[in-house]
Amino acid sequence: MVSVNFFLKLYYNWWKNIDKKILFLILLLFGLSLFFSLSSTSLIASEKLNTEDYYFFFKHLIFVLLGFIIIFIFSSLEKFYLIKISKILFILSLILLVIVPFIGVEVKGSKRWLDFLFLPRFQPVEILKPFFIVMVVSILASESSKNIYFKYSLSFILVLIIIFLLISQPDVGQSLLIFLTWLSIIFVSGINLYIFSFLFLLMFTSLGIILIFFPKYQYIVLRLKSFFDPSAGNSYQSDKASEAISSGGFFGKGIGEGVLKNTVPEVHTDYVISAISEEFGFVIILLLMAIFLLFSYMIFKKISEEKNNNFKLVLFGSTIIILLQFFIHLGVNINLLPTTGMTLPFISYGGSSIISTSLISGIILNLTKREFKFKWKKKF
Secondary structure, eight states: OOOHHHHHHHHHHHHHHSOHHHHHHHHHHHHHHHHHIIIIIHHHHHHHHTOOTTHHHHHHHHHHHHHHHHHHHHHHSOHHHHHHHHHHHHHHHHHHHHHHHHHOEEETTEEEEBOOTTSOOBOHHHHHHHHHHHHHHHHHHOSSOOOHHHHHHHHHHHHHHHHHHHHTTTOHHHHHHHHHHHHHHHHHTTOOHHHHHHHHHHHHHHHHHHHHHOGGGHHHHHHHHHHHOGGGSOOHHHHHHHHHHHHHTTTOSOTTOOSGGGTOTTTTTTTHHHHHHHHHOHHHHHHHHHHHHHHHHHHHHHHHHOOOHHHHHHHHHHHHHHHHHHHHHHHHHTTSSOOOOOOOTTTSSOHHHHHHHHHHHHHHHHHHSSOOOOOOOSOO
C-alpha cells in the first residue's frame, strides 16, 4: 500500500521544481474564471437552460478541480514519459475524432461531440490539441529520416487529415487554429521561406475551394460576407457582442446588469469576454490581455534558457495555441474577425475547453520546471 509519506514526498518534489510564477498565473486565470462563473456566466447558462441558479457554477468548479489534478499529473511526469504518453494520447484522441461523424452528437447543425454513457459529453478535438503539438515536434525531431522536407511533408499530411475531419463536422474555427499552430511551429523550426509560403497558400486555396464549391459550407461564406458587408448577411451576434463591450464602458454596468446574456445564445462560451466586459468594464479585457501576455512572456523567457530545441518547440507551440485562441476570441467579440465559435482559454464555460487548457498547462509546467535529470533520447 502506498504510504502518505510517498505522496508528501511527491508533492514536495513537485513544488520544489515547478515554476511558481507560471503556476500562479495559471491559478489566477482559473480563479478569475470561477469568479466570473459565480457572478455572471453561470447564471446566464442557468437562465437559458432552466436549471438551478448555481448548477453551472458547481459543474464548472468540478471541471476546474479536475483540471488541477490533470495539471499536477502531467507536470509531475518525467519528460521522457510525458512525450511518450502524449503521443499515445494523440493517437487515441485522433481515433475519437475519426468516429465523431459516425456516432457523434449533433448540436445546432454541427456534429462535434461524443457522448459515452460513463463520460460527460466532450469534444475530441479539445483533447487532441495539446498532444497534436507534441506529435508535430516528434515528427520534426525524428531520426528515422534525415530529410527535413520529408518530415515537413509528413507533418503537413497529418494536419490535412485533422483539418479534413474537423471540416466534415463542420468546425472551421478549430481547423484554422490547428493550421495556424502548425504553421507557427514549422516557421520557427527553420523551414525555407519559399516552402513555407507555398504551404500557406496551398492550405488557404484548398479551404477557399471547399467553401465555394460545397453547399454544406455556405453558412461560412455567409459569415464572411456579413463580416465584410453587414448588409449581405447576419452579423447579429458579433454586433451585439461589440455593442455590449461599448455599452459597458471602462468600468462596466455592474454585476447582473448586462443585457447581452438575454440576446446572444452562446454568450457563456463564445462571447464570454463581451458578457464580462459589459458588467465589469473594458478594464477587464485589458487585465486579461496583460495576464495572457505576461504568461506568454514568462514561457518565452524559459524557452530562451532551454537548451533542447525540441522542448523549445513544444513550449512555443503550447504558448502559441493559447495566444491564438485568446486573440481570435477577442477579435470576434470586438468585430475584428468573423464569427468562429472559439472559446476563451481558462475563462469560458465548458468541460472540454477546461480539460484542453489544463493539459496544455500541465505540459508547459512540466517543460519549464527546474528538474533536468532527464536526458533526451535518440528517438523523440
